[in-house]
Amino acid sequence: MERVYLDLKARILAGTYPPGTRLEAAQLAKSLASSATPVRDALYRLSGERIIESWHQEGFRQPLLSEADLVDLYWWTGALLLLALKGRTPRSDLPGGLVDLATHPSYPEGIESLFRTIAIGSSNGELRASIINCVERSMTIRTLEARVDGVASDALTSMADDYRFGRWSALRSKITRFHRRRASHAGRVAAEIRRRSEPLDNIRRI
The missing domain is CATH 1.10.10.10 (Winged helix-like DNA-binding domain superfamily/Winged helix DNA-binding domain)
Incomplete structure (x- = not known):
């Protein structure tokens, strides 16, 4: 099973x-x-x-996510990530890289890795589970995000660098901006989702 x-x-x-x-x-x-x-x-x-x-x-x-569904998911994911990062401050005894964060060739894998890593770093089990659930529910739309927003991958790279070097304040700000931008592009992502699907009165059976 x-x-x-x-x-x-x-x-x-x-x-x-x-x-x-x-x-x-x-x-x-x-x-x-x-x-x-x-x-x-x-x-x-x-x-x-x-x-x-x-x-x-x-x-x-x-x-079959609508624009409103996507906006809700983006804002909720961003809020949870900020909670997971709340209170983190740089450590003066570790001026170099703090985390060996895995690198991935694709935007969807990179986003998943970064957000999962943030989740795992939280001591709150409910928060970890909620973030990972959001990450999983978003996986099928990440490729579409990169398609409609040419700077999405650059934003990921910048956030990942902040995480590696423990620049928590900068990371929190960038996560907020990242999800605000995702919400602003939600309509275009929803249109891409519709283009990949068949009409609702003729749903293909699997």
Whole structure:
């Protein structure tokens, strides 16, 4: 059951299924080499995590996020990250790099790595879980963010450098600006999401 959950979650977060795609246990079971029961359990679990949607009492689907949905998600993620960084101050005994933060060739992987690292650094378990959930729910839209905003990758690089060297005040300011910019581009991202999806009255079954 755990294997099915992890495999299906990885596919969903990787954007395997276009937005709006209906996810049916019987069909997914074939590609996951499983029976329908553990797939259905995984779908309920992922719905509880808000990674997929329970749609009109008719099953599950890949989220089809609107501009308002994206704005809410961006502001909430930014607020949680600021809480995780609250109170952090530079250490005078470590003037060099503080953290060996992994580098990634792509913008989506880099954002995930930085925000997960910030989450893990929090001593509050609820805060860690909430940030990681936001990170996972945002993974399918990161490529679209970079497509509509040419400076998104530069903003990531700047935030990652601040984290490496413990420039916490600068990082907090940049996280605020980053999510404010994400919200301002939410309409364009939502339009890209719509272009990747089929009409709602003709949702493809998976």
